[in-house]
Amino acid sequence: MxxxxxxxxxLITLVGPPNSGKTTLFNILSGxxxxxxxxxxxxxxxxxxxxxxxxxxxxxxxxxxxxxSLLPESPDENVAVDSLYSxxxxxxxxxxxxxxxxxxxxxxxxxxxxxxxxxxxxxxxVTMTDIxxxxxxxxxxxxxxxxxxxxxxxxNGRSKEGVDKxxxxxxxxxxxxxxxxxxxxIPYTSIQDxxxxxxxxxxxxxxIHSVYEPLNKNEKINVSSANNxxxxxxxxxxxxxxxPDKVTLKIDSILLHRFWGFLIFLIVMGLTFTSIFWLAQPLxxxxxxxxxxxxxxxxxNFEPGWFTFLVSDGIxxxxxxxxxxxxxxxxxxLILGLLEDSGYLAxxxxxxxxxLSKIGLNGRSFVxxxxxxxxxxxxxxxxxxxxNRKERLFTIFIIPLMSCSARIPVYALLIAYLLPKDxxxxxxxxxxxxxxxxxITSIVVAWFINKFSKRIxxxxxxxxxxxxxxxxxxxxxxxxxxxxxxxxxxxxxxAGPTILGFSLLLWFLTFFPNINPEVETTGRTTEQIQxxxxxxRLEHSFASDLGILIQPFMSPIGMDWRVGVSLIxxxxxxxxxxxxxxxxxxxxSEDDEEQSTLLNSLxxxxxxxxxxxxxxxxxxxxxIVFFIFALQCLSTVAVSRKETGGWKxxxxxxxxxxxxxxxxxxxxxxxxxxxxxQ
Amino acid sequence: xxxxxxxxxxxxxIIAEIDFSHPSSKRIIEHGFTPGQTIELVNKSIFNDPIAxxxxxxxxxxxxxEAGCIKLK
Numbered sequence: 085m086x087x088x089x090x091x092x093x094x095l096i097t098l099v100g101p102p103n104s105g106k107t108t109l110f111n112i113l114s115g116x117x118x119x120x121x122x123x124x125x126x127x128x129x130x131x132x133x134x135x136x137x138x139x140x141x142x143x144x145x146x147x148x149x150x151x152x153s154l155l156p157e158s159p160d161e162n163v164a165v166d167s168l169y170s171x172x173x174x175x176x177x178x179x180x181x182x183x184x185x186x187x188x189x190x191x192x193x194x195x196x197x198x199x200x201x202x203x204x205x206x207x208x209x210v211t212m213t214d215i216x217x218x219x220x221x222x223x224x225x226x227x228x229x230x231x232x233x234x235x236x237x238x239x240n241g242r243s244k245e246g247v248d249k250x251x252x253x254x255x256x257x258x259x260x261x262x263x264x265x266x267x268x269x270i271p272y273t274s275i276q277d278x279x280x281x282x283x284x285x286x287x288x289x290x291x292i293h294s295v296y297e298p299l300n301k302n303e304k305i306n307v308s309s310a311n312n313x314x315x316x317x318x319x320x321x322x323x324x325x326x327x328p329d330k331v332t333l334k335i336d337s338i339l340l341h342r343f344w345g346f347l348i349f350l351i352v353m354g355l356t357f358t359s360i361f362w363l364a365q366p367l368x369x370x371x372x373x374x375x376x377x378x379x380x381x382x383x384x385n386f387e388p389g390w391f392t393f394l395v396s397d398g399i400x401x402x403x404x405x406x407x408x409x410x411x412x413x414x415x416x417x418l419i420l421g422l423l424e425d426s427g428y429l430a431x432x433x434x435x436x437x438x439x440l441s442k443i444g445l446n447g448r449s450f451v452x453x454x455x456x457x458x459x460x461x462x463x464x465x466x467x468x469x470x471x472n473r474k475e476r477l478f479t480i481f482i483i484p485l486m487s488c489s490a491r492i493p494v495y496a497l498l499i500a501y502l503l504p505k506d507x508x509x510x511x512x513x514x515x516x517x518x519x520x521x522x523x524i525t526s527i528v529v530a531w532f533i534n535k536f537s538k539r540i541x542x543x544x545x546x547x548x549x550x551x552x553x554x555x556x557x558x559x560x561x562x563x564x565x566x567x568x569x570x571x572x573x574x575x576x577x578x579a580g581p582t583i584l585g586f587s588l589l590l591w592f593l594t595f596f597p598n599i600n601p602e603v604e605t606t607g608r609t610t611e612q613i614q615x616x617x618x619x620x621r622l623e624h625s626f627a628s629d630l631g632i633l634i635q636p637f638m639s640p641i642g643m644d645w646r647v648g649v650s651l652i653x654x655x656x657x658x659x660x661x662x663x664x665x666x667x668x669x670x671x672x673s674e675d676d677e678e679q680s681t682l683l684n685s686l687x688x689x690x691x692x693x694x695x696x697x698x699x700x701x702x703x704x705x706x707x708i709v710f711f712i713f714a715l716q717c718l719s720t721v722a723v724s725r726k727e728t729g730g731w732k733x734x735x736x737x738x739x740x741x742x743x744x745x746x747x748x749x750x751x752x753x754x755x756x757x758x759x760x761x762q
Numbered sequence: 763x764x765x766x767x768x769x770x771x772x773x774x775x776i777i778a779e780i781d782f783s784h785p786s787s788k789r790i791i792e793h794g795f796t797p798g799q800t801i802e803l804v805n806k807s808i809f810n811d812p813i814a815x816x817x818x819x820x821x822x823x824x825x826x827x828e829a830g831c832i833k834l835k
Contacts, residue, residue, distance in 0.1 A: 152789075152792045152793070153792045155788060155792075157788055157789070187819060188818065188819060188820055190794060190818045190819075191793065191794040191818050191820065194792065194794075278782065278787065278788040278791065279782060281788070281791045281792065281796070282780075282791065282796050282797060285791075285794065285796040286796075327816070327819060328804070328816045328819055328820060328821050332821070333804065336804065336805055336814070336821070337805070340804075340805035340806075340807070340814060341805075342806060342807075342808055343808065345805075345807075345808065346807075346808040430823070431823075433823075434807055434812050434814065434823040435807050435808060437807070437811075437812050437823075437825065438807060438808075438809035438811050438812070439809070441825070447812070546785040546786065548785075548786045548789060548825070548828060549812055549823070549824060549825045549828070550786065550789050550790065550793060550822060550823070550824045550825075550828060551822070551823045551824070552793070552820060552821070552822055552823075553814060553820075553821035553822065553823055
């Protein structure tokens with residue numbers, strides 16, 4: 085067994101069930117402001133840190149994934165429990181700090197009891213006593229300590245009262261324990277099984293009888309003044325100490341109402357969904373403009389040559405295509421964070437579980453899927469909160485089918501092309517129709533894939549939905565903001581390098597080998613010449629060789645190699661499709677009129693071999709259909725590989741979805757032609 | 763014998779035993795559903811499933827198929 089002796093410092097691990105205040109305590113001790121969770125099971129990753137210098141404790145602090153007990157059943161629970169006994173990097177902990185919610189002692193004491201029986205050195209930290217105080221109760225540290233034979237500290241996560249005492253207790257524990265103590269640790273599974281759980285709960289019931297005490301008079305005065313500061317939606321005096329929070333029950337009678345509950349859920353999610361777009365759009369335009377300006381500045385101020393274009397078209401545009409999604413991801417995580425912290429998201433998962441379970445998914449799949457409409461990358465990361473492995477992989481699998489925002493510029497262009505000039509209002513309806521169609525087909529495809537789920541996901545866990553519904557509370561903005569910041573950072577770190585890398589590769593493919601094309605310059609402005617040069621360069625580039633290579637695949641769906649080249653370019657980021665089309669069809673206008681000029685040149689474009697019109701109604705609708713299904717986003721593939729732990733799922737995704745896109749486009753184009761639509 | 767899945771809204775019952783043969787039984791006990799505890803069905807979702815039960819001062823949402831392994835007195 086690997087120990088932490090090579091680190092030379094003791095290892096202290098934080099353990100605790102979801103919603104027990106574990107992450108808050110980790111933040112207090114480490115000074116790092118991670119997420120304070122209000123949604124069971126959301127700490128799936130580890131966080132390690134040293135203690136803040138002011139505490140003067142020289143030890144490694146590890147925040148373990150939230151577990152409820154030491155009896156694992158699923159593969160994921162196995163990993164969490166195994167690494168508690170012997171962490172792959174840090175070894176066996178010298179000391180465990182186990183957090184429990186003071187209002188939920190009878191459930192939360194299960195884990196510390198098991199840990200003590202397993203031979204660990206345990207300090208119990210009792211949290212959320214402010215909420216207990218409002219019920220006129222407090223916990224006796226000494227009685228609980230005596231009953232369990234370990235140190236107990238009560239901490240207030242908001243006022244940080246009790247932290248000093250915890251530091252003292254940690255120090256005295258570290259002084260007392262020796263290396264040999266760890267030899268007494270035995271795997272809990274070797275002494276108990278699930279039938280013994282009932283007995284452990286009996287022991288807990290005996291213990292907690294004596295540890296709750298009424299508050300004395302002057303403490304009550306403090307509490308009533310504290311009540312005004314605590315913005316928690318909780319009743320002041322609850323007579324029955326073990327009934328759920330009254331205000332929460334009242335809110336739930338509306339939000340979980342058989343009819344109104346679901347309607348409110350649809351409205352809340354609808355608003356979330358639309359605000360991702362409307363709030364983010366101006367910011368996204370701003371980012372886009374900024375990088376376009378930078379790009380132009382570089383081209384105008386430096387000698388034209390491959391290096392200048394590498395900087396402008398490769399690096400600057402590539403960085404732009406990474407950063408353009410940041411506003412959307414920020415807003416998405418901000419709204420979802422607020423909903424999660426308030427306690428509503430758990431209810432949402434409950435409301436939508438039944439319909440999703442019909443196609444092999446879970447209520448917890450809903451938020452990742454909704455996020456997929458913004459961007460598949462944060463959506464796949466959000467799927468980590470799904471405990472069941474099969475359902476998690478399945479959710480990740482179908483996320484690319486959600487019509488992400490990168491497809492909007494493509495839809496917008498093609499809709500504008502299809503629309504009669506006098507009916508611009510029709511555009512919104514068509515876009516709405518595209519989303520509706522995309523949702524319906526996703527359900528059908530998910531249902532179909534579910535039939536093969538055993539083969540694809542090779543996981544045979546029974547489906548389960550057991551979720552704690554936390555008490556409602558006013559979300560803590562600071563915690564939500566820091567979580568939003570961390571999620572966006574994660575997106576930039578994970579997806580950023582991949583998107584940038586592929587942008588550079590595509591730049592190379594579209595730029596070489598014809599670096600210095602010759603074009604007719606007489607009577608043209610510098611800008612027109614530059615655009616012509618670009619078009620010429622692209623026409624004789626490696627990318628166009630690739631495009632010609634796929635010509636046989638493009639003809640059956642009524643398109644030619646030029647569309648093929650743009651489709652290949654779209655693998656860097658889908659919205660590149662539009663600018664790439666503009667290049668291939670030699671749009672030579674000034675920037676502000678690019679779309680209308682592009683529309684005209686699309687209208688004029690002919691298939692070279694036959695001279696037929698290239699962009700007919702049929703082929704344009706076909707292209708929209710292609711974009712609805714195709715997985716043509718390499719950063720999604722990269723994240724999918726990371727989150728599923730292998731190449732199998734991402735490769736299947738690319739082949740199934742892109743194959744499906746091709747097939748559906750073929751059906752659409754030829755079907756429309758059959759009915760006389762050209 | 764009735765199970766927790768058969769409770770009506772606002773109806774409570776006392777747990778008699780947990781069916782250990784059910785694949786979710788361990789998870790259900792870990793959430794505090796043990797014999798002798800009083801539970802109440804607080805809400806049902808629009809499709810009557812999942813249901814929200816109050817247990818030990820907390821609300822737990824679970825599917826009816828899983829609540830079926832909670833046998834009542």
